[in-house]
Structures are given as structure tokens and as C-alpha cells.
Amino acid sequence: MSTDKEPAKAQKGGRNHAGAKELAGYYSSGKRVQEYICVTVASSLLVFNAYHIILNFDVENWKWHFAAAILAIVVSDFASGLVHWLSDSYGSVDMPVFGKAFIRPFREHHIDPTAVCRHDFIEVNGDNFMLTVPYFSYMAYKFISHTPAEIQTFVVFESFMLTLGFFVMLTNQIHKWSHTYFGLPRWVTLLQDLNLILPRKHHRIHHVVPHETYFCITTGWLDYPLEKLGFWPAMEAIILRLTGIKPRTDDMHWCKKEEIR
Numbered sequence: 001m002s003t004d005k006e007p008a009k010a011q012k013g014g015r016n017h018a019g020a021k022e023l024a025g026y027y028s029s030g031k032r033v034q035e036y037i038c039v040t041v042a043s044s045l046l047v048f049n050a051y052h053i054i055l056n057f058d059v060e061n062w063k064w065h066f067a068a069a070i071l072a073i074v075v076s077d078f079a080s081g082l083v084h085w086l087s088d089s090y091g092s093v094d095m096p097v098f099g100k101a102f103i104r105p106f107r108e109h110h111i112d113p114t115a116v117c118r119h120d121f122i123e124v125n126g127d128n129f130m131l132t133v134p135y136f137s138y139m140a141y142k143f144i145s146h147t148p149a150e151i152q153t154f155v156v157f158e159s160f161m162l163t164l165g166f167f168v169m170l171t172n173q174i175h176k177w178s179h180t181y182f183g184l185p186r187w188v189t190l191l192q193d194l195n196l197i198l199p200r201k202h203h204r205i206h207h208v209v210p211h212e213t214y215f216c217i218t219t220g221w222l223d224y225p226l227e228k229l230g231f232w233p234a235m236e237a238i239i240l241r242l243t244g245i246k247p248r249t250d251d252m253h254w255c256k257k258e259e260i261r
């Protein structure tokens with residue numbers, strides 16, 4: 001059903017939760033400027049690099065480009081899980097600069113999961129766009145500094161990297177759609193129903209406290225296999241053994257703040 005509400009388990013907090021209000025208040029104008037710059041620069045680089053890949057596209061290599069695209073989507077799903085798991089499980093909002101800029105949205109999202117639906121395109125996607133800027137800049141440099149013959153030797157690899165970056169850029173938008181129960185365009189719900197992007201039912205599993213599984217949020221294809229492999233608990237056991245740091249103590253601290261009226 002596309003019109004039902006999020007389950008009770010996914011709504012432990014909400015916008016009246018004391019922690020959610022405090023975290024939302026930490027969204028600063030400086031952070032907003034950073035997001036604007038990242039969205040503008042990353043989008044320009046995406047278009048520039050896509051143009052050069054199309055320009056150097058050899059139809060005989062379409063199978064390699066197709067395989068590269070599928071692999072890129074799988075890798076982006078894994079990367080989304082890795083970054084999400086690290087940010088949910090470690091670090092704290094109190095860390096200098098980084099905490100309020102990059103950890104804060106993850107904590108806010110667990111106690112007010114639908115806040116993301118009230119955020120605009122810049123706030124939702126700014127940080128993911130930022131991640132692509134270093135490599136997209138290097139790719140642009142490669143395209144302008146090599147001959148067409150030289151470009152043929154690496155264009156399939158760059159096709160892989162561009163698709164990977166594109167899905168990294170889209171990940172939080174896809175995640176926002178997985179929390180949106182009203183007014184989604186038909187093409188988005190179709191992609192969700194086909195599981196070409198993260199489906200709504202699938203992502204609910206992550207939102208059950210203590211938020212310890214189903215971290216992949218691009219397509220979610222890797223969530224079930226990683227869960228069966230016990231991948232995340234194994235990683236957490238290694239970190240606990242090496243550093244003595246337990247996962248998600250900061251997340252629990254924010255979740256336990258009381259609701260205010």
C-alpha cells in the first residue's frame with residue numbers, strides 16, 4: 001500500500017522529541033552554504049564528465065559499459081551501508097565541527113525519521129554530492145589532458161566511476177523517497193516496487209531500535225546477504241577489540257531524550 005503510515009516502531013521520536021528539536025537547531029547557515037557549493041560543483045562535474053563519456057562511447061563496448069554500471073550500483077549500495085553504519089555507530093554530535101555538520105543528521109533521522117521529508121533538495125543531498133567532488137574533478141582533468149586514443153584505454157573504468165558517483169549523489173534522495181508515503185511520482189514508486197531503488201517496506205527494518213542492521217540505502221540489494229553473513233556485528237566486534245569502543249552509544253543517548261510538549 002502506498003498510502004499507509006509508517007509503523008509505530010519507526011516513530012519512536014518525532015518532531016516534538018527533545019533530542020530532535022535540539023539537533024534540528026544545529027543546522028547552521030554555514031553548513032547550508034557548504035551544501036549549496038557542493039551541489040553546484042558536483043552537478044557541473046557530473047554533466048562535464050558524462051558529456052566526455054558519451055563523446056568517447058564506442059558501441060562495440062556497450063556490454064562492458066553495462067557491466068560497469070551494474071557493478072557500480074552494487075558498490076554504491078555497499079558504500080552507502082558502510083558510511084551509514086560508521087556514522088550511526090561511531091562518533092558523536094559533540095565532536096568539533098564534524099559532529100554538528102556530519103553526525104547530527106544521522107542522529108536526527110533516527111528520532112525524527114520523517115524530518116528528512118521536510119528537508120529540501122539542498123539539505124537532503126548536499127553531503128552526498130560533496131563526496132563525489134574530489135574524484136569527479138580528477139576525472140575531468142583526465143578527460144581534458146588525454147588524447148581520444150588514450151581515453152579509450154580508461155573510458156569504461158570512468159563509466160564505472162561516474163555511475164558509482166551518480167548513485168552516491170542520489171542515495172539520500174532515494175532514502176528520502178523511502179520515507180515518503182504521500183505524493184510520490186508514479187515513476188518513483190515503480191522504481192521502488194521493482195527494487196531498482198530502496199523500497200519503503202525494506203528500509204523500515206533499519207528503523208527498529210537499536211538501528212543495528214539494514215544500513216544499505218541505495219538499492220538495499222546487499223542488506224539481506226550482509227545480515228545473513230553477520231557482516232556488521234563482525235565489524236563491530238573487530239572495532240571493539242581494537243579500540244574498546246562500543247557501537248551506537250551516542251545514538252542511544254539521543255534516542256533516550258524525553259519527549260516534550
Ligand SMILES: [Zn+2]
Binds near residue numbers: 088110
Ligand atoms: Zn541509520
Ligand SMILES: [Zn+2]
Binds near residue numbers: 109175179207
Ligand atoms: Zn531512514
